[in-house]
Amino acid sequence: MPARATRAKGGDRTKIPLKGPLSLKHTLDCGQAFRWRRRGDWYIGVVGGAATKVRVVGRWLEARSNPRLEPDFFHRYFRLDDDLEEIYECISMDEPIRRAVTAYRGLRLLRQDPWECLASYILSIASNIPRISGAIERLSETYGVRVELDGWSGHKFPSPTAIQLAGPEALSRHGLGFRARYLFDAARAVVEGEVDLKRVAGLPTEAAREELMACMGVGPKVADCVLLFSMDRLEVFPVDRWVRRGVEELFFNGERLSEGAVRGWGVERYGRCAGYAQQYIFHYIRHIGARPPAGLSLRRPKPHSERRRAT
């Protein structure tokens, strides 16, 4: 269902009509994608193999890209086929979600590229958003193809082949830490056909999760993120420390719950809209702040002999 859209003479400008709300700020800054940067009223990034900038003007999404991307690409990427009003009704059964929906109205899940999504969330393991973004940029600059638009240049996300060719040692020199071998192994598995992402995308959700978790370094959380953000599984509920903390505080009065318990709770409670509920909870708890993670007081300092030498 290609959206009705117009195109300027230049050839690279596209306008897509918006039926429901779309907030680029909340959609692109909520931590589901790591490569968008704000520049004035535009967001610039590299998607679909193209240097791209997007902005919302009135009831239209305006995009420029090089090479040119079809309107349908943006329609799919921004999930403009999701009926947000209906989804809000589906998840707004309690106060915290209602507050989040009010605050982040127009936040949409994205339909990302499966390989980039898998690699990005492998890099996210025990990391933080600024660091993840940095690692992805360094890898792209080193191993990704350069693309340009309006005097700005970016780099495509590296192909699995490029990552495999680089090898784990070279990868770790970009500050990936222990994630370097996880990323390398995932690339190797994809290149060698051990994991066929196109095929996985067509499997039933449980089977797809199992296949993804066959990769070294991919557990339930990373698998759920890939399923949610790149394989159309809105019924999954990825649980990281923030979502866990958020559910404990907002819904269970601070009671400690296991990761699995939180996941089961979310899937059961929000059903086919669980993914949206998860993203609004994630964004919300990060903004309002939360108690320090459990275990902080139990942390033992590293022996001094093991600390990094000053240079």
Next chain:
DNA sequence: GAAGGGCCTTTGAG
């Protein structure tokens, strides 16, 4: 077999 703890590397931020 589920549950929980130690450990894995290094970064960006305060």
Next chain:
DNA sequence: ACTCAAAGGCCCT
């Protein structure tokens, strides 16, 4: 310069 925490996963108990 120093400390802390980070969109987890693996391995062992």
